[in-house]
Amino acid sequence: MFGTLPHHGFEPIGDDCTVLSMGDDALVMTTDMLVEDVHFLRAASTAEEVGRKSLMVNLSDVAAMGATPVATLLSLSLPESAQGEWSEAFMRGYYDASREAGVALVGGDTTASRDRISINVVAIGRVQGANIKRRSAAKVGDIIAVTGKLGTSSKGLVDIMFGDLDTVAAKHHRVAQARIAEGVWLGGRTEVHAMMDISDGIASDINHIMELSKVGAEIELSTIPTDYDIRYATTGGEDYELLLTVDAASFDRVAEALKEATGTMLTAIGRITDSGELQWLENGAPATVDLKGFTHF
Amino acid sequence: MFGTLPHHGFEPIGDDCTVLSMGDDALVMTTDMLVEDVHFLRAASTAEEVGRKSLMVNLSDVAAMGATPVATLLSLSLPESAQGEWSEAFMRGYYDASREAGVALVGGDTTASRDRISINVVAIGRVQGANIKRRSAAKVGDIIAVTGKLGTSSKGLVDIMFGDLDTVAAKHHRVAQARIAEGVWLGGRTEVHAMMDISDGIASDINHIMELSKVGAEIELSTIPTDYDIRYATTGGEDYELLLTVDAASFDRVAEALKEATGTMLTAIGRITDSGELQWLENGAPATVDLKGFTHF
Numbered sequence: 001m002f003g004t005l006p007h008h009g010f011e012p013i014g015d016d017c018t019v020l021s022m023g024d025d026a027l028v029m030t031t032d033m034l035v036e037d038v039h040f041l042r043a044a045s046t047a048e049e050v051g052r053k054s055l056m057v058n059l060s061d062v063a064a065m066g067a068t069p070v071a072t073l074l075s076l077s078l079p080e081s082a083q084g085e086w087s088e089a090f091m092r093g094y095y096d097a098s099r100e101a102g103v104a105l106v107g108g109d110t111t112a113s114r115d116r117i118s119i120n121v122v123a124i125g126r127v128q129g130a131n132i133k134r135r136s137a138a139k140v141g142d143i144i145a146v147t148g149k150l151g152t153s154s155k156g157l158v159d160i161m162f163g164d165l166d167t168v169a170a171k172h173h174r175v176a177q178a179r180i181a182e183g184v185w186l187g188g189r190t191e192v193h194a195m196m197d198i199s200d201g202i203a204s205d206i207n208h209i210m211e212l213s214k215v216g217a218e219i220e221l222s223t224i225p226t227d228y229d230i231r232y233a234t235t236g237g238e239d240y241e242l243l244l245t246v247d248a249a250s251f252d253r254v255a256e257a258l259k260e261a262t263g264t265m266l267t268a269i270g271r272i273t274d275s276g277e278l279q280w281l282e283n284g285a286p287a288t289v290d291l292k293g294f295t296h297f
Numbered sequence: 298m299f300g301t302l303p304h305h306g307f308e309p310i311g312d313d314c315t316v317l318s319m320g321d322d323a324l325v326m327t328t329d330m331l332v333e334d335v336h337f338l339r340a341a342s343t344a345e346e347v348g349r350k351s352l353m354v355n356l357s358d359v360a361a362m363g364a365t366p367v368a369t370l371l372s373l374s375l376p377e378s379a380q381g382e383w384s385e386a387f388m389r390g391y392y393d394a395s396r397e398a399g400v401a402l403v404g405g406d407t408t409a410s411r412d413r414i415s416i417n418v419v420a421i422g423r424v425q426g427a428n429i430k431r432r433s434a435a436k437v438g439d440i441i442a443v444t445g446k447l448g449t450s451s452k453g454l455v456d457i458m459f460g461d462l463d464t465v466a467a468k469h470h471r472v473a474q475a476r477i478a479e480g481v482w483l484g485g486r487t488e489v490h491a492m493m494d495i496s497d498g499i500a501s502d503i504n505h506i507m508e509l510s511k512v513g514a515e516i517e518l519s520t521i522p523t524d525y526d527i528r529y530a531t532t533g534g535e536d537y538e539l540l541l542t543v544d545a546a547s548f549d550r551v552a553e554a555l556k557e558a559t560g561t562m563l564t565a566i567g568r569i570t571d572s573g574e575l576q577w578l579e580n581g582a583p584a585t586v587d588l589k590g591f592t593h594f
Contacts, residue, residue: 001392002402008367010403018403022319029403033372033417035410070305075330075417095298105299106307106315106326113332116410120330120372120417
């Protein structure tokens with residue numbers, strides 16, 4: 001229905017961000033809403049952590065387009081119990097993360113609510129048009145790669161659900177770290193084709209690249225970088241690592257240069273195929289596991 | 298605190314929208330959050346009306362800068378009771394209003410909530426830099442003027458609170474109409490200095506112009522265009538008419554041309570002074586009424 005409206009230069013929805021080209025430059029924009037008792041629990045996360053995470057999940061979407069995050073808008077609706085101390089601590093966390101990422105807060109809205117906190121963040125990035133990375137750009141034969149390690153955040157969520165709030169994984173879950181420098185750096189490499197951030201787990205997110213690029217994929221389970229069970233690493237959400245496809249002949253060179261530029265590991269986990277399907281492999285043979293995407297609690 | 302962050306070309310907060318200059322052109326952006334049982338009641342407004350109003354209150358902020366609204370981002374968090382029928386009707390209202398205003402929907406987020414609906418809209422406008430109208434641009438001697446009539450929306454809210462959902466005023470309250478064509482037209486007139494939209498009532502909103510322009514104001518109660526009690530017209534919120542200051546010698550000409558271009562009446566209600574204070578007049582003499590701003594229920 002909304003596709004019939006005038007576009008005014010904005011690209012149709014489908015990527016991590018919408019894109020508005022303005023000459024050689026482009027703006028990218030994304031928005032995410034976080035709701036108390038759906039996306040976070042006041043008992044399990046400090047207000048500072050919620051502030052930081054609200055920002056980071058949006059900056060992750062900007063960086064996943066190859067763009068540099070420059071500014072955000074923040075809307076907060078706060079019940080009486082979260083006004084004062086909670087909201088001040090939230091803003092401290094949001095400010096500290098904004099300062100680290102070098103982004104401005106340029107607008108917002110604060111309002112009351114009856115009993116639960118709602119948070120909406122809009123993040124804006126700038127990028128040279130030529131550097132924009134889209135989900136639709138994967139090519140048959142590309143290496144599928146991920147930054148960092150997968151599964152830590154969802155393992156942390158399970159720890160939190162069992163009351164272990166202070167494990168390494170639980171801390172990682174509570175404070176999401178966006179791969180900003182990595183996304184911007186990868187945006188500048190023409191050998192990188194498609195890119196997105198991993199918010200629902202690769203088992204689910206790879207489908208977006210397959211659909212928009214009209215390709216298939218095979219992923220070798222034994223190569224997925226993780227410290228935890230393979231289910232966390234494939235179907236666990238909220239890792240905010242980058243999922244990308246890279247020209248096969250250039251992969252080693254790109255991975256080495258990324259490591260040198262940012263300290264972050266890039267790991268090959270599979271290949272783009274022309275099958276139109278997702279095929280899991282286990283030591284080269286078709287895997288029998290049934291891996292579904294992650295459902296936000 | 299946030300003032301210490303890098304600006305990346307965005308103007309500091311203070312106007313209806315933030316402004317990002319890009320060459321001769323500029324983008325303006327604004328965001329508003331609407332929360333169930335704070336900004337609307339499911340029992341008192343249809344889902345279509347809430348959809349339309351969510352869009353219109355944001356487009357009003359864009360038009361108040363003299364900018365043409367081009368696109369929006371929409372975040373929705375929906376409890377189970379609002380998924381399905383309610384949300385479909387909401388999207389119909391949002392779509393119909395988007396089509397009327399000629400704006401695209403370019404991004405968003407839909408998520409679950411426990412029991413109440415939260416809605417966040419971001420509106421984006423484009424404007425030639427020279428046409429941007431700011432709250433800080435009022436000059437001593439300017440005529441203070443408003444579009445349309447004031448007080449209808451708050452009279453409608455009171456009607457709704459007493460169970461009269463179908464009065465003319467109640468309907469007006471439920472479906473906010475932004476002055477888009479008027480804002481864009483007034484943006485093109487150099488005789489118009491400061492401009493903003495009226496969301497909290499002129500008794501409250503004029504203070505923003507006074508503070509940012511470092512001026513005073515006198516407003517003649519008998520000249521305020523309204524069909525209702527003067528308290529609604531001065532301290533009632535959500536009218537979404539435009540409040541502006543116009544070079545005194547040019548006022549009649551501007552008002553006549555606006556009427557011809559858009560059909561909308563522009564009424565002089567006072568003058569910008571150098572007193573730094575707000576003075577209410579009643580037939581030329583200092584008024585004794587105590588008029589406070591509107592508090593959202």
